Amino acid sequence: MALLIEEGGVNNIMEYGDEVSPEEALEYYIKAGRIAYRVLNETIRLVKPGIRVLELCEFSERKIKEYGGKPAFPTNISINNVAAHYTSPIGDNTIVPEDGVVKVDIGVQVNGFIADIAKTVTLNPNYEDMVEAVEAALENALTIAKPGIRISELSKVIEETIKRYGYKPIRNLSGHEVKRYSLHAGTSIPNVKTFSLEKLKPWHTYAIEPFATNGAGYVRDSKEIYIYSLRKVRKPQSKIEEKIISKVKSEYKWLPFSERWLTELAEPNTLRKTLKSLTRRGILQGYPVLIEGLNGIVVQAEHTILVTDKDIIVITKP
Ligand code: CO
Numbered sequence: 400m401a402l403l404i405e406e407g408g409v410n411n412i413m414e415y416g417d418e419v420s421p422e423e424a425l426e427y428y429i430k431a432g433r434i435a436y437r438v439l440n441e442t443i444r445l446v447k448p449g450i451r452v453l454e455l456c457e458f459s460e461r462k463i464k465e466y467g468g469k470p471a472f473p474t475n476i477s478i479n480n481v482a483a484h485y486t487s488p489i490g491d492n493t494i495v496p497e498d499g500v501v502k503v504d505i506g507v508q509v510n511g512f513i514a515d516i517a518k519t520v521t522l523n524p525n526y527e528d529m530v531e532a533v534e535a536a537l538e539n540a541l542t543i544a545k546p547g548i549r550i551s552e553l554s555k556v557i558e559e560t561i562k563r564y565g566y567k568p569i570r571n572l573s574g575h576e577v578k579r580y581s582l583h584a585g586t587s588i589p590n591v592k593t594f595s596l597e598k599l600k601p602w603h604t605y606a607i608e609p610f611a612t613n614g615a616g617y618v619r620d621s622k623e624i625y626i627y628s629l630r631k632v633r634k635p636q637s638k639i640e641e642k643i644i645s646k647v648k649s650e651y652k653w654l655p656f657s658e659r660w661l662t663e664l665a666e667p668n669t670l671r672k673t674l675k676s677l678t679r680r681g682i683l684q685g686y687p688v689l690i691e692g693l694n695g696i697v698v699q700a701e702h703t704i705l706v707t708d709k710d711i712i713v714i715t716k717p
Contacts, residue, residue: 400472400504400515400655401483401608401699402575402583403618403689419579421602424512428604428705431514432714434468435507435703439516439715442474442505446520448497452476453487455495455503456659463507471506471513472582473626473657478502482569482610482618482689482697486657488625489667498523502699508654511580515606516715517701529611529698532564536590536609537700541713546601546706553599555592557609567616569697572689574607577703580652582628599706604714606703614695620687627674628655630684639665639673644682655686 419427442459459474473486478499487493495501504517519530536557543556561568574588586597590609599605629648635641642664647656658670665673678685691697704711 400475400506400582401572401610402587404571404573404587404589419510425705427509427512428514428714429712431468431471431507431509431512432703433717434463434466434509435505435514435516435715436717437466438462438507439503439505439518442503443518443520446495446501446503446522448495448499448522450495451491452478452493452495453491456487459503459505463505468507468509471508471515472655473659475504475517476501477504477688477697479696480614480691480694482612482691483572483699484626484686485688486625487659489659489662495522500526500696500698502697504699504701506582508580511652513577513582513604514703514715515577515582515608515701516703517608517699519698519700521698526696526698528564529566529613529696532561532566533609533611533698533700535564536560536568536611537607537702540607540609541702541704541711544599544607544704544706544711546708546710547598549595550586550588550597550599551593551595553607554589558591561590561609561611564611566611566613569610569612569616569618569691571617572608572610574605574701577604577606580654582654601706601708604703604705606701608699608701610697610699612691612695612697614697615692617692618689619692621690623688624678624685625688626655626657626686627678627683628686629653630681633680633682637673639669640677643673643677
């Protein structure tokens with residue numbers, strides 16, 4: 400799930416209650432990655448014209464649990480000019496259109512250790528080379544990724560690859576570091592070259608996720624918000640607020656969640672109104688659905704890497 404650059408990463412301080420050795424952390428990362436890869440591929444097989452987006456979201460989130468993980472964020476199914484951060488709201492009737500360009504972005508966590516993976520299915524053959532561009536950009540970045548390399552080198556390779564195919568990288572969406580229970584953890588990996596001197600650090604984990612478009616090359620917020628995360632814990636002002644905050648705190652911690660995951664707490668209208676109010680007051684962060692600046696078609700590819708002492712492990716590849 401992409402980081403919108405102007406939003407910035409968040410470094411949350413939280414008591415996790417249990418210590419984990421580096422060996423265990425590695426094991427959890429590998430397990431999360433394996434589940435993410437498997438569920439992404441099973442979900443992609445279902446992407447056909449007419450299938451409900453809600454079914455894709457629920458199927459993938461259910462499979463993650465079945466295979467022994469938890470969703471690290473609600474499955475994002477973003478279609479055509481929708482670049483990112485779309486997950487089905489409660490009762491969503493949206494279906495995959497005949498010619499849809501469908502981005503499936505899945506997150507898995509095992510004990511808080513996160514694997515983030517995405518792929519684009521195009522039902523319209525005209526966009527196959529755009530998908531190829533973004534996949535090549537990701538592969539080229541993975542090929543040069545190693546401890547100590549400048550992040551701007553990765554950004555440069557991504558930008559150049561996408562441009563070589565005749566498309567634009569999306570400049571305000573980026574890859575991101577992940578930390579335990581923290582999806583957008585500080586360091587970002589932009590899809591266009593920057594002057595940052597930051598480097599990939601050993602034993603840090605990063606999601607690399609190029610986005611390409613035939614549109615303007617940036618995204619803007621829409622008014623729709625279906626994904627939230629806890630930002631700061633404040634005293635609740637009602638019983639329902641108390642129930643929401645307490646469930647999010649214990650089950651999702653600082654990770655993004657969907658209104659679909661809270662349906663037992665209130666009926667949909669009350670739930671939505673309360674989530675909006677908590678967002679307005681800064682207690683929750685909302686992730687608006689992101690739309691391409693000129694309504695261009697958007698494609699995406701993503702893998703998560705764990706940087707080791709001398710190399711990298713792509714945890715989302717088998
Ligand atoms: Co991501």
